[in-house]
Amino acid sequence: MHTADINIENITKIEGTAGLQVKIENDKVVDLKFLIKDYRRFYTETVKGKPLIAVPTFLSRICGTCSIAHLFASIEAIEKSQGIIPSSQTKLLRRLAYDGLVIRDHALHLYFFVLPDLLGIDSILDIPEDHDDKGHQLLHDSFDIKTVGSNLTTAIAGAIIHAPLPTIGGFLKMPDKSSFPKLIEELERIRPLILRGIDAFAKMPDTMIRNSDYLSLRNRDHFDFLEGEVVNSSGKVIPEEKFHEFLRSVVIPYSQAEGYVFSDTKDDYFVGALSRINLSKDILNEKTKTDAKEYLEMFPSDNIYHNNLAQAIEMLQCVDDAIEILMTLDLVEEKPAIFVPRAGVGVGVIEAPRGTLYHMAETDEKGIIVDYDVIVPTAQNQINIENDLKKYFEENLDKDEQTLKLEAEKIIRAYDPCMSCATNFLKIEWIRS
Amino acid sequence: MENKPKLKIGWFSFTCCEDSTILLTEMLNENLDAWKKVIDFRHFKALKTNNSITDLDVAFVEGAISSASQAEELVKIRNNSKYLVAIGACACTGQPSASRNALVPEEIDFKIAFYLCHFDYSKDVKKIDQFVKVDDMVIGCPMNKKTFLEVMDKYLKLFKIIF
Numbered sequence: 001m002h003t004a005d006i007n008i009e010n011i012t013k014i015e016g017t018a019g020l021q022v023k024i025e026n027d028k029v030v031d032l033k034f035l036i037k038d039y040r041r042f043y044t045e046t047v048k049g050k051p052l053i054a055v056p057t058f059l060s061r062i063c064g065t066c067s068i069a070h071l072f073a074s075i076e077a078i079e080k081s082q083g084i085i086p087s088s089q090t091k092l093l094r095r096l097a098y099d100g101l102v103i104r105d106h107a108l109h110l111y112f113f114v115l116p117d118l119l120g121i122d123s124i125l126d127i128p129e130d131h132d133d134k135g136h137q138l139l140h141d142s143f144d145i146k147t148v149g150s151n152l153t154t155a156i157a158g159a160i161i162h163a164p165l166p167t168i169g170g171f172l173k174m175p176d177k178s179s180f181p182k183l184i185e186e187l188e189r190i191r192p193l194i195l196r197g198i199d200a201f202a203k204m205p206d207t208m209i210r211n212s213d214y215l216s217l218r219n220r221d222h223f224d225f226l227e228g229e230v231v232n233s234s235g236k237v238i239p240e241e242k243f244h245e246f247l248r249s250v251v252i253p254y255s256q257a258e259g260y261v262f263s264d265t266k267d268d269y270f271v272g273a274l275s276r277i278n279l280s281k282d283i284l285n286e287k288t289k290t291d292a293k294e295y296l297e298m299f300p301s302d303n304i305y306h307n308n309l310a311q312a313i314e315m316l317q318c319v320d321d322a323i324e325i326l327m328t329l330d331l332v333e334e335k336p337a338i339f340v341p342r343a344g345v346g347v348g349v350i351e352a353p354r355g356t357l358y359h360m361a362e363t364d365e366k367g368i369i370v371d372y373d374v375i376v377p378t379a380q381n382q383i384n385i386e387n388d389l390k391k392y393f394e395e396n397l398d399k400d401e402q403t404l405k406l407e408a409e410k411i412i413r414a415y416d417p418c419m420s421c422a423t424n425f426l427k428i429e430w431i432r433s
Numbered sequence: 434m435e436n437k438p439k440l441k442i443g444w445f446s447f448t449c450c451e452d453s454t455i456l457l458t459e460m461l462n463e464n465l466d467a468w469k470k471v472i473d474f475r476h477f478k479a480l481k482t483n484n485s486i487t488d489l490d491v492a493f494v495e496g497a498i499s500s501a502s503q504a505e506e507l508v509k510i511r512n513n514s515k516y517l518v519a520i521g522a523c524a525c526t527g528q529p530s531a532s533r534n535a536l537v538p539e540e541i542d543f544k545i546a547f548y549l550c551h552f553d554y555s556k557d558v559k560k561i562d563q564f565v566k567v568d569d570m571v572i573g574c575p576m577n578k579k580t581f582l583e584v585m586d587k588y589l590k591l592f593k594i595i596f
Contacts, residue, residue, distance in 0.1 A: 012482040015451060039448045039499035040548055041558075045540065046532040061529050064452030064575065108458055112480060123481035125474055129466075143462040150459060160459065161452045161575050409482070420450045 006401055011409055013113040013123075015065055016419025020408055022393055029393045034386045034412070036378075038419040044372045052078050052341065052367045053168060059359070060162050062374065063421045065108065067161050068101040068153065069352035070374075070421075072226060073359040078168050080241075080346030081361045084337050089329070090170045091227070096325050097156040097166065098225055099318035103149030103190075104160060105353040106273070106311040109416045110201060111142030114308050117410050118204055138200055141193040145315065148186040152322055155179050169337030180326045187319045187326075194319060195291060198312040202295050208304045208411055210391055212268055212384055214275035217351045223276075223284045223317055225351040231279055232262065232269070240349040243358055247375065259382040260375065268384040271355025271377045272416065273310035274301065284313075285320040292316055304388060304414050311353075311416070341367025352377055354416050376421040385415055440594050443476030443489045445510055447496030447503050448530045448558060449523040452575035454479050454495065460578065471594045486513045491588045494561055495520040495576070497530040500553045504564050511565040518584055519567045522574035524560065529574075531558035 006022040016038045023031035043062060047055055056074040060067040072094060079086060086094075116123050119135045127135040150160045156175050157163035165172050217240075219228035230238040230246075238246055248261045262269040278300040281289075289296065292313050298306060343365040349358050355377030362371040388411055396404060446454055458479065461468075476484040476492075486492075492514035498504050511517050523530040534557045536545070548554065561567060569587075571580045589595045 010478060012478050041448065041530050042533045042545060045545060061450050064450040064455040112458060122483050125481060146459060147462050161455060
């Protein structure tokens with residue numbers, strides 16, 4: 001392919017709308033643009049002037065699929081701004097609800113979006129009605145896995161999307177403890193299905209290796225999506241509240257979202273399941289470590305397709321973590337913490353299913369939001385995605401256009417990008433510079 | 434079975450958090466096997482690459498309209514569909530995606546202005562019935578599951594796919 005313009009108007013089987021434009025001249029990629037096309041809603045601007053109590057549920061509307069992640073990051077940021085320390089029971093209930101989110105969200109990505117790539121078909125809609133067919137089995141596994149993840153989140157948080165029960169300082173209503181034995185039984189039931197999925201995604205033949213930095217939250221005691229410090233491959237440890245200082249935002253004029261560079265490294269960096277497993281596989285649940293042992297030996301990995309495998313392993317982690325909590329939690333009736341609003345600044349950093357998510361809230365003395373900032377995983381991965389694609393195209397220009405398009409979409413899908421998230425905030429630093 | 438008529442539907446998303454899309458993917462856990470027998474998913478970007486918007490019986494549209502190009506796309510969908518159903522709060526009411534409409538001029542500083550000018554944003558975000566005829570609405574944020582099933586059932590019967 002000497003000279004060509006390759007356009008993918010709409011990349012499919014992802015969350016939201018994105019496109020790709022590649023310009024090839026004389027066997028060289030002279031231009032490549034990963035275009036995030038969702039329109040901004042400017043929620044971090046429109047949230048200013050609102051009382052803090054209204055903010056987490058409003059900002060959960062940033063994203064449909066990981067609304068619980070935005071809800072929890074926002075609650076954490078506001079709690080820190082107000083000096084509220086959630087109870088240990090609240091922390092465990094949040095972990096439970098979050099385990100359910102990760103199980104459901106990863107299963108959606110893996111089985112509905114990536115599975116067709118694994119099977120070499122366009123869509124799960126094309127999977128035959130044949131019970132002996134591998135795709136049929138995996139797809140129907142996913143129905144059970146997603147349902148159980150949703151049941152867990154709903155039991156604790158009240159809904160899987162825009163959950164009504166988590167609030168600043170705790171939960172508006174305690175879960176019904178009598179539902180726990182059934183939840184444990186359901187989680188045990190999907191364990192072998194997830195193990196089958198881990199094996200299937202481990203056998204995905206595709207490889208895309210590039211040397212990126214990896215960055216994620218890491219808890220010192222156990223594998224945790226909600227608490228910890230930000231760490232990277234070279235061992236740098238950054239407290240949550242300092243995370244923002246280590247990022248440099250980059251204007252990408254053709255994209256409706258900014259990219260980010262991590263100041264510690266020369267190259268790009270990746271956030272997501274691959275980072276988490278690369279950096280924290282040693283602190284996974286003991287049962288997960290035992291049953292996923294042979295697959296965990298594949299990490300640390302620089303193969304972007306192993307983000308899929310890492311997500312599958314995280315589903316098992318969340319099942320085992322949730323079972324442990326449900327079996328040991330001695331639930332007591334608790335009301336949300338009572339507080340008098342004050343002026344303050346708080347930062348909430350959590351691991352969204354797609355990677356490190358940052359919320360910053362600043363309030364005045366009446367608890368009115370005066371500033372708010374959000375940095376989402378897909379915006380952070382944007383530069384990495386482009387660099388991967390440039391490498392892929394440069395090394396494969398001998399292939400036909402159809403193959404190039406298909407493979408490019410597969411690489412993008414492996415990142416599990418979310419455009420709804422990526423376009424609903426404004427970063428400030430680039431304007432200042 | 435293969436030759437039996439199916440309801441030809443399209444699922445479309447404009448400016449929103451796509452929560453109704455996510456809810457629909459959850460509803461597939463229980464309904465996909467049955468729906469595949471009676472529904473032809475002609476356009477469903479979250480699930481397939483080969484999409485078509487021609488000759489649809491029913492178009493389901495979530496999200497509010499942020500730009501002239503989105504409005505144009507919406508009209509194109511309407512012209513290719515016998516019926517159109519607005520899905521979720523943003524499509525039915527514009528909110529919360531339209532919250533930027535409430536920003537007063539002094540709040541539209543250079544940061545926001547950059548995006549508004551750099552891309553083809555309309556002055557206001559609008560609900561979809563400000564551009565096209567809407568035959569049914571499934572309200573909720575995300576859409577109400579029960580109402581959606583009732584609407585789907587209504588069109589399956591209207592097109593004599595089920596009785």
